[in-house]
Amino acid sequence: MTDWMIWFAVACVLIILEMATGTFYLLMIAIGAAAGGIAALSAASGTWQCILAAVIAAVATFALRRSRFGRTENLDASRDPGVNLDIGQTLEVAEWRHVPGAASSARVMYRGALWDVDLASDGTAVAGQFRIQEVQGNRLIVINSNATDS
Secondary structure, eight states: OOHHHHHHHHHHHHHHHHHHHOSSHHHHHHHHHHHHHHHHHTTOOHHHHHHHHHHHHHHHHHHHHHSTTTOOOOOOGGGOTTTOTTTTOEEEEOOOBOOTTSOOEEEEEETTEEEEEEEOTTOOOOSEEEEEEEEETTEEEEEETTSOOO
């Protein structure tokens, strides 16, 4: 088997593995392997084939990382309404418990169950309508429904 066949076989295997992972990084390395295969077809020495494959793979990986496809959004799932459909919903708080040195808390009926509710740091502890801003485990963090979200 000649050098170019090996390079293209490696590129094909990397593309198949990429289909299983879906991250695009193996695809960038496969592009580097294909560049090594093209260098082998142009009768470059083995050293230059490896150098070219490594440089092309590194540049492609760097370009992917800088693109919108390589960036990962670190969203806080406890505040993301796309993850937790309770975010943004309203509930009624009749009475708050005030503990010195701690956030105001309450127990409310929400979706047919009792929930612990804590007031967000920029909220006001008065009876009324509140909007769920965050869910932390089994606690709802709420803010006054007329307040703006941060």
